[in-house]
Amino acid sequence: MMTGHRVGLLALAGLLTGPALAQGPAQSPMLAPPENHYFVSKGSWGQTYPDQWALPRIGFDTSPQSAWRLVRKNAQPVIVAIIDTGLDWNHRSIDSDKLWRNPKEIPDNGIDDDNNGYIDDVIGWDFLKSDPKPWDHDGHGTFVAGIIAGDWNDETGIAGINPFARLMILKGLNNFGHTRSSFISEAVAYAADHGARVINLSLGGKEISPVEQAAIDYAFGKGAVIVVAAGNEGVDVSKFSITSSDKVLVVATTDMDDKRAVFSNWGKVSVAAPGLDILSLRARRTDTMLGIEGVKYTAGTAYVGDDKRYYRASGTSFSAPMVSGLASLMIANDPGLTNKQVMAIIKSTARDVGTPGVDQYTGYGIIDAAAALKAPKDYLLAAGIERVEVVQTGGKQAVRVLGTADANALKSARIEIGQGDAPSSWKQVGTARKTAGPDGNLGEIPATAFQGGKVWQIRVLVEHTSGATREARFKLNLG
Ligand SMILES: [Ca+2]
Ligand SMILES: [Ca+2]
Ligand SMILES: [Ca+2]
Known part of the structure; x- marks a missing residue:
């Protein structure tokens, strides 16, 4: 009798909580770390x-x-x-x-x-x-x-x-x-x-x-x-x-x-x-x-x-x-x-x-x-600079940056430059286009941005809506 009673209660509980459970992830016990x-x-x-x-x-x-x-x-x-x-x-x-x-x-x-x-x-x-x-x-x-x-x-x-x-x-x-x-x-x-x-x-x-x-x-x-x-x-x-x-x-x-x-x-x-x-x-x-x-x-x-x-x-x-x-x-x-x-x-x-x-x-x-x-199934936060090339845009010289700037939920992507091998500060010189790379065109930096220095680091900084960031750097030597 007790068993039957219990089953009845469980079935009722199942009815009451059924729809909510169906929407959420199935509850399952999780693994405990090994003790070897x-x-x-x-x-x-x-x-x-x-x-x-x-x-x-x-x-x-x-x-x-x-x-x-x-x-x-x-x-x-x-x-x-x-x-x-x-x-x-x-x-x-x-x-x-x-x-x-x-x-x-x-x-x-x-x-x-x-x-x-x-x-x-x-x-x-x-x-x-x-x-x-x-x-x-x-x-x-x-x-x-x-x-x-x-x-x-x-x-x-x-x-x-x-x-x-x-x-x-x-x-x-x-x-x-x-x-x-x-x-x-x-x-x-x-x-x-x-x-x-x-x-x-x-x-x-x-x-x-x-x-x-x-x-x-x-x-x-x-x-x-x-x-x-x-x-x-x-x-x-x-x-x-x-x-x-x-x-x-x-x-x-x-x-x-x-x-x-x-x-x-x-x-x-x-x-x-x-x-x-x-x-x-x-x-x-x-x-x-x-x-x-x-x-x-x-x-x-x-x-x-x-x-x-x-x-x-x-x-x-x-x-x-x-x-x-x-x-x-x-x-x-x-x-x-x-x-x-x-x-x-x-x-x-x-x-x-x-x-x-x-x-x-x-x-x-x-x-x-x-x-x-x-991480969610489709989680992606990628940055990469494959190479750069010198191009002419609108009659002016520019450095084109090719690579990756991608996220499943992209908040922002920036192109920045800093002077020297390990820059202490960065200057934003453009917005990077979203590209799955590696040869995607991230954007162009006007050549004039590189005045006053020979060695530069170019970086692409990609920000996910979660707040996580990923960057990639590329050393440019104009010397
Ligand atoms: Ca066989
Ligand atoms: Ca056999
Ligand atoms: Ca690293």
Whole structure:
């Protein structure tokens, strides 16, 4: 009787509150931050900072404002393809339920059940050996996998960023940087064809050839967010096709002081994420740092833990999966987000560091997970100066500024100039036109504005109706 009575009351309550609930967002419990050993510990290898210092730096902490608390507990699984050296799927921080399963493929029967051209491809594929078991003999791929999906239930281990990630393991590298572009192209196409919403390519922007560009375009067209490491050569990568593409997020590395790591490539960087002394998983019988060219490293010194199943490493390879982790968490929380929206939000909400404004070393800045997860679907706040050119308008000389000034809710966009390398004051010289860039015409500055100085900074300052601003600068040397 009591039960019946209760149901009656609940039904009545439902009737009374029904219409109001239907208009608002569904109420759902939110995620609580993980409590894994290495997530809450510090000094495990004698260092002063937390073992997983990078996570709180991008918003994944234990505070009431933690980015994880913005994610629904019943968020949707999301497929993340990791194109790398494979995976040690026996690692205790890898939950086998968190691996993608090809739904129509029956394992180990020697038959290509889903007729996709790959026999027994259940969790992914080894493109090097044409084999369905993409085991990791190097360690690089397992390390990347741990950053994205280290198992929260393994209390003794690390915390991955996204407990809703389902990892598709596509082995396209022998060890770091050693591959053929055809393998990468094939793996990217495989990921896109099998539902990957995020594709992590910790290969280095320089390593990706034009052959792969077609595959990138294809995957982008299918809706994937493609995340690429900027690479570790400390060079300008803007001339390499992949990083020039607006279809990928190119990720640079920052250190404990939020400064660009010296090895981090630069040029067309989208955003930055921590990538120095990162803790993640060690694949069985591997010592990844030994295989990385140009890195001074003594065998075994990066092992962490009594069982040596954890590992420390540095590189843009490990910044990229922070961004992939965030992108996939955003999609898990709101599966209706498009790849373009995810990319725009991640850039637009990044925390500006280094040179004020969007810059070639850290792009829009360090990713801010809480801001990204809070942002409206169509959030956009973009600024950029691609180049300037001297033009004649109305018989007078002027400097035309080409680039980006865009927002989903634009309040204002200004073109300003200031004298010297680091101007102490700015003078508005015009209103910037709204343009999605990169070659949009923002406006012209009369040449007379540059009197009395040789070195100038031109900046475009874009203001969102929310009050947030984004700027980009360009150095003009008239000397
Ligand atoms: Ca198959
Ligand atoms: Ca089969
Ligand atoms: Ca900056």
